[in-house]
Amino acid sequence: MRNLKIILLGMLVAVACAQAGGSASVVAKKSKTKGFTYSFETRERFVGECIKGANQQVCYCVLGKIQQQYSEVDYWRLENDLRKNIDHPNYIAYLTKSVEECDQEAARKSSGSRGGLFGGGGGGISTRSR
Incomplete structure (x- = not known):
């Protein structure tokens, strides 16, 4: 419920900024x-769980990709379903893919540095609770 209030407040602020014009609406139109x-x-919960089996850079990258596609409400709905073994093949x-x-992006970045900037970790992330 708290998250829903935050989302609704954010939407209200965004609408107010867009109506007011100014630089925020210019950025919104051009981005x-x-x-x-x-x-x-x-974000902290996702990354905290993710880094138990994957590189921190990869975790932040995947979170960014999830945020590009799914609202926070949708993310939690899908996450809760997966924890209940309700399958969502498109999400998986x-x-x-993410x-x-x-x-690949992390490997490219770390291959250019001596000794590896991000250390081990490797592997994918698990979306199901253990």
């Missing part, structure tokens, strides 16, 4: 980057 903003708690496919892309 090609779309996506959703998640609460601090959701999106996560799998992990692969982020793994």
Whole structure:
């Protein structure tokens, strides 16, 4: 319920800014980057669980990709369903593709540094609770 209030408040502020014009509405109209903003708690929880089996850089990258596609409300609905073993093949496919892309990006970045900047970790992330 608290998250819903935060989302609704954010939407109200966004509408007010767009109606008021100014630089915020110019940015909103010109930006090609779309996506959703998640609460601090959701981001921290996702990354905290993710880094148990994956590189921190990969975790942040995947979270960014999830935020591009799914609202925070949708993310939690899907996450809760997966914890109950309710399958969402399209979501799992999106996560799998995102992990692969982020793994490749992390490998490219770390291969250019001596000794590896981000250390081990590797592997994918698990979307189901253990």
